[in-house]
Amino acid sequence: MISRPKGRFRWASKWFDRSAPTATRARPARPDAGTASGAFWSVAFAVAWRVLHNVFTTPSLFLPGMIFPLFFFTAFAGGLSRVDNIPGFDFPNGYTAFQFVFVLLQSAAFGGVFTGFGIARDFEYGFARRLLLAAPRRSGIVAGYALAAAGRWAVTATILTIVALAVGMQVGGGGVDLVALYALALIVNLAGTLWASGIAMRLRTVQAGPIMQLPVFLTLFFAPVYVPLALLNGWLHSVASVNPATSLLEAGWRGLRSAERAAL
């Protein structure tokens, strides 16, 4: 039997309330300890709650992800609106809708990248260790970050859509096309999150930020962002032709395109 000091520290224990309930008694705690899916989802929702809570209660985290897409949208759609009139620009719903697709997909991709920044910060400041220690199912941590990235982007996408409609964006596609457009953006968001999460979890430092951001930035901007592919020339046309982001944009444009005008 192990002997233990009794009353030895009583004089100094002003903080620890001994009258508090002592239900800490060692016993198994997890009511769903046996169910792997229960553990997975409880971890995922907990991680997602924390990220979204921090993002939406901290303006310095929330505003950049919100302002940049709006800035890009207003700058490009407004400043380059005459592109609509140049020969060869064949997007039937106008330049605002053309730009909207790009900015929507860009915000989705960077929403994922910003989540990667958060993961790197969690590793650098030690909070990730708490998650790794507490989570019985660690795959739930990644799922939680992905859910948070999607939730964060959903708010950005909603505001972006409202602004775009307010400035007169023409929507030509049907309901299914629009759902497909937002589903596509969600997939881009997930891809961005997984890419940035992988880098963040591998390098575990916020200094990895450029590695997360730069490839996504280059991939998006070497696509036909300002004008359709047919209007690009030279090396940029060659690069854009093989860039997978071009296919994503073209799929997105189909979501907003009026079938009737497209047929023309």
Added chain:
Amino acid sequence: MAQAHGIEAEGLVRTFKGGIRAVDGIDLRVEPGEIYGFLGPNGAGKSTTVHMLTTLLPPTSGTARVAGFDIVKEGPKVRTAIGAALQEAALDSLLTGREHLNLQCALHGIPRSERRARSQELLERVGLTLAADRKVGGYSGGMKRRLDLALALAHRPTILFLDEPTTGLDVQSRSALWGEVARLAREDGVTVFLTTQYLEEADALADRVGIIDHGHIVAEGTPAQLKAQIGRPTVEATPADGATPEAIARILERFGEPTGGSAKGVAVRLEHGVSDLAGIVRALDSEGIKLENLALHAPSLDDVFLAKTGRSLEGAEEEEAEVEA
């Protein structure tokens, strides 16, 4: 309630890049309900051992079972059974104390209906009810440590890992934390694996102590057993103005072998124990040597460390610091 399993490790090794063996073949066994003190200087391998036992790091070789579960093959079950408060409290400065506890409960799958009550119970337990709704960015070091302990207890673990839980705390906070850890083991039957570089912490809290140096356990036993291995006390004489340390050393060496003392004093480990003290006083008096202080020290864990490694724990700290610099 005592649980059936504690901690068992056999030949646990962790090698880092460059071939550094931070933990080099550790065997240990911690009985259920026991407080096990893992004592050693910075860089000795304490935290690496804890990281392996808590499934944060895979071992390079060797095996370990925590709460009866293999740390490599049954990581999720290990994490369900343990709580851990590691060296730096891993807290989110944007969350409040209460939010941290709710989050921790959620991570452990505690039903939503129970989370509020459990959080409140733990906040009361660690004396943070008044600060519960403040962001932890504004907490003091002691408050963060107490919150960290509460978080480690959220899911009622059967085994608790505390990695240097009192480093950087003031004396009062440290004593309070010691009291709570002792109570957890005594009343709740929690097995505690406590790493520390403070001798008095291991001495005061631990039922058994393992001393680790350069990745090896160099001594293990109850504090009393370890001190009994050293057996003999030391006496330290501090010369008064005018007396030379050399003259004192010459006399003291007749009574035992020299050992590390303070900067001003001369110390020897007594050959025949306390009974030598009278002879020392007579010898010093007959030579007309005046002393500022004469102190008898019972063997400490630092003496054990010195005997097992050839250097004192404090000296080892400085040495490690120099290596790291």
